[in-house]
Amino acid sequence: MAEDTRTQDSGADREGRYGPYESMTVERAGHVAEVTLTGPGRGNAMGPAFWAECPRVFAVLDADPEVRAVVLTGAGKHFTYGLDLPAVAPSLGPVLAPGAQAKERTEFHDLILAMQEAASAVERCRKPVVAAVAGWCIGGGVDVITAADFRYASADARFSIREVKVGMVADMGTLARIAGIVGEGHTRELALTGRDIDAARAERIGLVNDVYEDRDALLAAARAAAQEIAANPPLVVHGIKSVLGHTRSARIDASLRYVAAWNAAFLPSKDLGEAMAAVFEKRTPEFTGH
Template sequence: MTAAYQSLRIEQADGIAELVLTGPGKGNALGPDFWREMPEALRALDADDSVRVILLRGDGANFTYGLDLMAMTESLGPLILGEGNLALERTKLLQLIEKMQAATEGLARCRKPVLAAVYGWCIGGGMDLIAACDFRYCSREAKFSLREVRVGITADLGALQRLPRIIGEGHTRELAYTGGDVDAERALRMGLVNQVFATPEELLAEARATARKIADNPPLVVQGAKQVMEYCAGKSVADGLRYVAVWNSAFLQSHDFAEAFAAFAERRPPRFQGR
């Protein structure tokens, strides 16, 4: 199944949905179409019970060059450079930023696990996107840059809030203050990515294999693990243990739980249905 959008493409089969950034700006830059379409696409994937895992990647040689400044001039320009630049313009700019935040928030709040596969450049808004994913793989030539500071912007789409949980405060502050570039090996050392692969082709093959492993597991259990981990962030161990105990008390009894035992007894692969 393929859904048609201007800025992205969805390729869906056998429980896996590949969400592909396509531009139309150079390097899959994120323009007005993207900020409008991404939340819509994520809502559709989240509501589709046939989708068990999402693989986020870029089309062509790069993940994304980040915000398409030229394409966004029409909407951003009058609000930043306008002569009035008073309360009305400030309010409209706030509303625009909040609409753009819905794209990254949609990734973070999606019930389905989201794996990012990064090759080539991942700049600015791309960092906000991958920070909202569950985990990240990259290829050896991948480069990462939280570059907003170099164009006079404080990153406002989630990277400053989520990256400290992933790579720590020190690394995040360095990236945010300098706007510098990080190669794949350093990204691995700092914990930004889980694995680095030799080529984009190997990256995609391994990312798809991991997505397959996730999709073959009981989907409601995988979603439960994600929700429990999200709830526990910033809370005490005791609070988290109580939450997961209540969660399993409510959802442990299932068709998939019985299927796991039956498959073990019959020495066959389980066939989980999300029931």
Template sequence: MTSALPDTLETLAVDRPAEHVARVSLVARAMAPAFFAELPAVFSALDADPAVRAIVVTGADGRFSYGLDLMAAAGSIGGVLGDPSAANREGFLRHVRDLQASITAVADCRTPVVAAVQGWCVGGGVDLATAADVRLASADALFSVREVRMAMVADLGSLQRLVGIVGDGHLRELALTGDDVPAAEAQRIGLVNRVVDTPAELETAAVDLATRIAGNSPLVTRGIKDVLDAERGPRVEAGLRYVAAWNAAFLPSADLQEAFTAFAEKRPPQFG
């Protein structure tokens, strides 16, 4: 049975740029609560559609994603900061696990997924890109595992999935610095497969790659993903559970409060 796409979408748009290829565009600049509800629903529907044999996920308006909407997230995080009781921490743990499940819906999609990254790909954007099977970028792309600069441990999948994408030293540098990594450097360390000059060329390259994938047996492409994920899936899941528990225990801190205050005041944070 084919699942239907949601009747209305607030943060995503879906079209069919080629036969057997679906494209999911992130129309919202950042990942608000609606995004985390819509993402698994859209990918579930496309994965259940036999006419879809490959999926391209991309951004809009010159960027991929600015990551988590910090103002929208302030409510759940602020609740734990204000009352770090066991009940609130447990609720926060469930909240993180729900957000993780939304991104994991992309990684668990049986249909191959190509991420086409232009412009900023920050925080949660990297989580999403690493949940795809293949990543392409335009020359203007900038990647950042930015959470460390907000006094957070990245907890939606980057630290777990980058293990199989870039080397350990590169992963640690990305996560420990929060530096902005340009497309050429991202290709050098293996974060992206290829870089093309312009966003228009990126769109063409991503759809072309998805079309080549879609031209193969869908039974076999899904089998390839299943085999490749047999090792990665349990490892990633264990890491996601661990980081969710770690953040539920330690995320509420004076450093986090300072990071959010500095963000609101548009100044560098001063950590103790």
């Protein structure tokens, strides 16, 4: 194995294209880039900075001829706790306010479409993306890893399509992509219950390809796979990604547009307000169907 020359990108490279970023770091060893989610929310939670920065980061990696494959992981014990609800709550305020009309709903629709670009940028990146998941991967984390080319996990990984528990229809990409990975039955079970599954179940249903003993073994495997990809002819690799994505891209785009329109129309509810209040008050929500 070649000497690891991984150095954190501080924005000081010769073209100034990388970072610094608030929600992630970008490092490169040879032809493999490593993107690490860092928060700043607890458990690498995805606040406004993540949704703004992720499309920029993956556009840069896509355009960089030195990058041929990407490893996507989380800092510390967890991949991500998902959407940082307290941090994004102010963005939801106008559409949840009594008397919200077409203006507020249109602006919220635009916000959803913009946030969807985070996972879509991962999927569109012509450089294959290997997701390495340790610890919790909740909500928005599942949106992102289902947009990766394939996924590995450590034995302590846990996954949850948690949005139903907080009064939301998952709208950042999971529902558009995961059925093609795990099938309709598992998709409906996980999305409708919001239950947590462990790494062993994730491997059985095909959400992850392999499970490794711990985070170190996980990262070693993900980096090795990325290096193996990077050793192949880059134009051919791009072609494989393009062909594999061609037949499903229209279906995914249509699903993303539909869920954005659905949530702009129907997300505002007493149940969502109750879910947000329960998060802030650290209690179990009581949903009424209003």
